[in-house]
Amino acid sequence: MRRGVAAVLLLSPALAAFGQESEAELSRIPIEEPSTPATSAPGPLRRVTYLESATEPSLLRSALLVPYPPPLPPAIEQRLLLDATLFWAPLHDLAFTLSGLVELRAADDIPFPTHENIRVDVREAFATWQPFPGAYLDAGRVNLKSGVAIGYNPTDFFKARAVVEPLSADPAVLREVRLGAVMVRAQYVWGRAALTAAFAPALAAPSPILPDAELPSFDPMLGRTNAVNRFLLKGTFDLVADISPEVLAFVQGRSLSLGANVAESIGKSVVLYLEWAGGRQASLTEEALSFGVLTGSLPVAVVTALEPNPALSFQQDASLGLSYATESKLTLWLEYHLHQAGFSRQDWQGWFQTGLSPSGSFLSGALWYIRAYALDQVEPMSRNSIFARADWVDAFVFRLELSGFANVDLSDGSTLAQVSASYALSDAWGLGALLSANVGNRRSDFGSLPQFLSGVLTARAYF
Amino acid sequence: MSSFPLPFWFRALALWALPLAALGQSAEEIVARADQVRNPEFPFRFNLALTEYVAGKPVGQNALAIYSKKDPATRQFRNLVLYEQPPADAGKAVLLDGRAFWFYDPASKSSVRISPQQRLIGQAAVGDVLTVSLAVDYVARLSSTETIQDAARHPRSCWHLDLQAADDLSTYAHVEYWVEQGTYHPVKAKFYSDSGRLLKILYYRAFEDWLGGTRPTEAVILDSVDSSRVTTAKSSGHRPANIPENWFQREFLPRFQGE
Numbered sequence: 001m002r003r004g005v006a007a008v009l010l011l012s013p014a015l016a017a018f019g020q021e022s023e024a025e026l027s028r029i030p031i032e033e034p035s036t037p038a039t040s041a042p043g044p045l046r047r048v049t050y051l052e053s054a055t056e057p058s059l060l061r062s063a064l065l066v067p068y069p070p071p072l073p074p075a076i077e078q079r080l081l082l083d084a085t086l087f088w089a090p091l092h093d094l095a096f097t098l099s100g101l102v103e104l105r106a107a108d109d110i111p112f113p114t115h116e117n118i119r120v121d122v123r124e125a126f127a128t129w130q131p132f133p134g135a136y137l138d139a140g141r142v143n144l145k146s147g148v149a150i151g152y153n154p155t156d157f158f159k160a161r162a163v164v165e166p167l168s169a170d171p172a173v174l175r176e177v178r179l180g181a182v183m184v185r186a187q188y189v190w191g192r193a194a195l196t197a198a199f200a201p202a203l204a205a206p207s208p209i210l211p212d213a214e215l216p217s218f219d220p221m222l223g224r225t226n227a228v229n230r231f232l233l234k235g236t237f238d239l240v241a242d243i244s245p246e247v248l249a250f251v252q253g254r255s256l257s258l259g260a261n262v263a264e265s266i267g268k269s270v271v272l273y274l275e276w277a278g279g280r281q282a283s284l285t286e287e288a289l290s291f292g293v294l295t296g297s298l299p300v301a302v303v304t305a306l307e308p309n310p311a312l313s314f315q316q317d318a319s320l321g322l323s324y325a326t327e328s329k330l331t332l333w334l335e336y337h338l339h340q341a342g343f344s345r346q347d348w349q350g351w352f353q354t355g356l357s358p359s360g361s362f363l364s365g366a367l368w369y370i371r372a373y374a375l376d377q378v379e380p381m382s383r384n385s386i387f388a389r390a391d392w393v394d395a396f397v398f399r400l401e402l403s404g405f406a407n408v409d410l411s412d413g414s415t416l417a418q419v420s421a422s423y424a425l426s427d428a429w430g431l432g433a434l435l436s437a438n439v440g441n442r443r444s445d446f447g448s449l450p451q452f453l454s455g456v457l458t459a460r461a462y463f
Numbered sequence: 464m465s466s467f468p469l470p471f472w473f474r475a476l477a478l479w480a481l482p483l484a485a486l487g488q489s490a491e492e493i494v495a496r497a498d499q500v501r502n503p504e505f506p507f508r509f510n511l512a513l514t515e516y517v518a519g520k521p522v523g524q525n526a527l528a529i530y531s532k533k534d535p536a537t538r539q540f541r542n543l544v545l546y547e548q549p550p551a552d553a554g555k556a557v558l559l560d561g562r563a564f565w566f567y568d569p570a571s572k573s574s575v576r577i578s579p580q581q582r583l584i585g586q587a588a589v590g591d592v593l594t595v596s597l598a599v600d601y602v603a604r605l606s607s608t609e610t611i612q613d614a615a616r617h618p619r620s621c622w623h624l625d626l627q628a629a630d631d632l633s634t635y636a637h638v639e640y641w642v643e644q645g646t647y648h649p650v651k652a653k654f655y656s657d658s659g660r661l662l663k664i665l666y667y668r669a670f671e672d673w674l675g676g677t678r679p680t681e682a683v684i685l686d687s688v689d690s691s692r693v694t695t696a697k698s699s700g701h702r703p704a705n706i707p708e709n710w711f712q713r714e715f716l717p718r719f720q721g722e
Contacts, residue, residue: 050550087554147573148575192712194712268579268631269581
């Protein structure tokens with residue numbers, strides 16, 4: 001009996017504490033609630049439209065080892081973007097997608113007012129027909145993407161030449177501002193597999209690589225997205241449990257590439273992923289210089305002087321990475337990138353030696369063209385690199401997102417580093433700031449670029 | 464010399480367990496019955512309106528459309544979540560299928576695999592918490608019977624259950640769960656991380672008749688990491704849905720527009 005009384009006495013403070021704890025919890029429940037957002041069934045027309053202002057100052061290096069051919073990147077640029085994505089499904093089995101932007105821009109390398117101050121890009125414009133459940137036919141300009149990595153996607157075969165005027169070098173941004181290719185795509189999605197076939201025909205001659213300031217105002221730029229016949233066949237299937245690899249075969253002209261990617265959760269916080277592609281092709285230097293001659297951007301004499309090796313060999317590309325998420329809404333990624341056709345350490349030594357040689361001024365345009373070509377192809381310049389990224393949602397305060405990444409060239413240790421912050425003032429308004437730096441010694445990949453620091457300040461309003 | 468060689472704590476626990484033994488109900492059965500109260504067995508869809516509060520003030524709203532279908536192999540719900548509001552998130556989609564989680568962003572038109580931990584960052588996790596079959600993912604043990612206050616401060620006589628993750632991939636390592644005796648209505652849950660950290664407290668409320676049962680239509684989620692933050696989740700528009708198996712393929716995510 002005494003034990004029972006003692007137990008009750010002992011438990012009393014605990015019960016009181018439990019009551020206090022419960023009261024503290026209940027007092028946090030909001031009393032008045034705002035009207036809830038519309039959650040009715042979606043109508044046949046959906047749109048996402050926003051207006052964005054972007055101010056982009058840059059700090060250029062005063063002296064470069066290898067002279068950069070004019071025009072230099074602008075020291076400051078102001079852009080106003082009206083971006084819209086529309087989806088209209090007038091019938092159950094028929095839908096239309098339209099996505100694009102209208103841009104007003106001013107920069108110290110663009111005269112004002114001229115037609116160069118306005119640009120229109122149609123990223124996507126296609127119709128979708130669903131002849132029977134699970135089957136889809138698309139026709140029009142389509143952004144077809146593949147891959148599971150975040151820093152570099154070797155199996156994303158349609159990325160080449162598709163990126164237009166990105167606000168930053170962030171791979172996430174590069175995926176958003178790219179033009180689709182005009183194609184016919186057929187897809188069937190089963191319960192445990194999916195098969196996709198796409199054909200993008202050659203519709204225009206290859207267009208030259210242009211600096212942003214010289215991009216056409218009103219032009220579908222088919223010379224970028226549809227300059228050669230391309231065919232893609234890819235399938236994904238449930239191999240075991242939750243492992244669903246994707247395998248791809250891609251034909252461009254007469255060149256065949258194969259690819260595969262897979263991603264798998266390891267434990268509760270880690271995702272491991274691998275993406276690989278391979279095919280017979282020439283080196284980056286050869287491909288770039290050949291393209292320069294083909295499009296009339298480089299004189300044959302200059303290319304001949306650089307003595308590129310036209311031999312084809314089996315070249316591989318890969319991204320091997322992992323992500324790690326913490327309980328604090330911080331996610332980290334680490335990737336290794338292989339681009340076998342890219343520059344080795346010896347290639348970089350050759351690039352600088354040629355640029356510094358007596359004939360350097362004669363050849364510098366072609367040397368920088370190789371680098372512009374890699375950028376245009378959305379391929380790494382170097383053979384081996386490391387990509388690290390961090391993303392912190394609700395950092396310090398609600399709706400503040402901080403992120404940053406570093407792309408390290410393993411041949412010389414030079415780095416492209418970027419940090420950014422975005423804050424949602426409301427459901428409709430957002431502010432952003434970004435700082436990017438090309439860090440390294442003057443005789444390195446990123447250290448030799450004309451832009452040392454660049455920033456972007458953005459304000460975006462959805463309507 | 465005591466006539467009862469068993470320790471006092473054991474006898475106290477036995478006293479709590481006796482009424483249940485008489486009813487022939489195990490902790491697992493209670494959790495399973497509460498799962499049946501929370502969600503129907505057949506495929507269904509619903510809308511979820513989320514309101515975020517910071518220091519008691521509403522600061523953001525999300526509208527989601529959720530399509531749920533039970534996997535006969537795992538007895539766990541698979542969810543497809545489509546973001547409808549705010550405009551910045553409209554069109555984003557999340558596939559939550561067993562242990563395979565994919566996030567699709569229409570801006571980049573690409574799907575990224577996310578870990579069980581990473582899925583908790585987004586609002587889609589709320590939908591997942593509401594449909595999770597706790598009886599499948601957790602091993603239950605009856606802790607006690609208690610009278611607690613529900614979200615409206617009404618007293619409820621509850622079973623207090625202690626749930627431990629059945630494997631290391633369950634979303635939360637440990638859950639405390641209060642289920643009303645007799646009705647099997649879920650009243651409250653506390654979710655803990657692997658490290659034992661209390662992450663969130665959830666109150667179920669606004670029980671209404673939908674899809675063949677009296678079920679909760681609202682949840683109040685108290686963030687325990689940041690005590691200034693509260694989320695309310697109001698569900699509506701429940702209806703049976705024909706959800707084909709191919710909706711749970713990642714290649715379907717870019718096609719997903721709801722019904």
